[in-house]
Amino acid sequence: MNIDFVFKIAGIGIIITVISQILTRAGREDIATLATLSGLVIVLMMVAGMISDFFTGIRSLFSL
Amino acid sequence: MGTRVALALCVVASCTLIGKSLAGKARRRVTALKQIADGLRNLRVNVVTMFIPMRDSLLRTDCPLLNMIGERMGEGMSAGEAWMACKPAARRNGGICDALTAADFRILDGVFVKLGQSERETQDNLLSESLHELERSVDAARAKADEADRLYVTLGLLVGLMLALIVI
Numbered sequence: 001m002n003i004d005f006v007f008k009i010a011g012i013g014i015i016i017t018v019i020s021q022i023l024t025r026a027g028r029e030d031i032a033t034l035a036t037l038s039g040l041v042i043v044l045m046m047v048a049g050m051i052s053d054f055f056t057g058i059r060s061l062f063s064l
Numbered sequence: 065m066g067t068r069v070a071l072a073l074c075v076v077a078s079c080t081l082i083g084k085s086l087a088g089k090a091r092r093r094v095t096a097l098k099q100i101a102d103g104l105r106n107l108r109v110n111v112v113t114m115f116i117p118m119r120d121s122l123l124r125t126d127c128p129l130l131n132m133i134g135e136r137m138g139e140g141m142s143a144g145e146a147w148m149a150c151k152p153a154a155r156r157n158g159g160i161c162d163a164l165t166a167a168d169f170r171i172l173d174g175v176f177v178k179l180g181q182s183e184r185e186t187q188d189n190l191l192s193e194s195l196h197e198l199e200r201s202v203d204a205a206r207a208k209a210d211e212a213d214r215l216y217v218t219l220g221l222l223v224g225l226m227l228a229l230i231v232i
Contacts (some may be wrong), residue, residue, distance in 0.1 A: 015226045
């Protein structure tokens with residue numbers, strides 16, 4: 001696994017947190033929640049392939 | 065790598081500009097309210113001090129909205145009827161008053177419906193009170209526009225950075 005990927009996810013997480021904070025302080029809590037959920041979905045989409053490979057590897061390791 | 069960095073910079077710049085354009089509506093509201101307030105100020109001078117008839121006074125102001133109402137009055141309508149006829153076009157996207165809020169329209173309804181319906185002193189009081197309310201709205205709108213500017217430009221920049229991170 002490329003370490004850059006971890007930094008990417010960390011960077012996206014930090015930016016999403018900042019966006020959420022700014023929106024909350026501007027009184028738009030609903031949009032802040034939406035932004036947080038969107039960030040979560042984006043990161044999950046990025047790691048979905050890797051999680052799938054991980055489970056495939058576990059299955060082949062234990063011959064399941 | 066260089067192409068990716070350039071693409072990322074383009075993404076950040078375009079998202080920031082999108083944020084700035086979203087903040088533009090708040091600025092347009094300030095401009096529209098100021099224009100209407102200046103127009104009403106001229107109207108007050110024309111009607112109350114110079115005794116110019118209402119329709120001509122409306123046409124002489126530099127406010128496109130008041131000019132539009134003056135032109136409709138030429139069809140035999142009162143100021144209130146002309147305002148109601150012009151309102152849908154003014155409110156539409158791209159119209160003169162598309163950036164105004166419901167509260168702003170309530171103030172304008174209060175002015176135009178009673179315009180030209182009573183004697184000079186009452187008209188003077190009506191225009192004076194409406195100007196006072198509009199000036200308060202302009203100050204509030206200006207503060208909101210500054211806040212919207214900062215908020216949307218910052219959000220645009222952050223979203224651009226996030227997309228740039230995904231792209232690189």
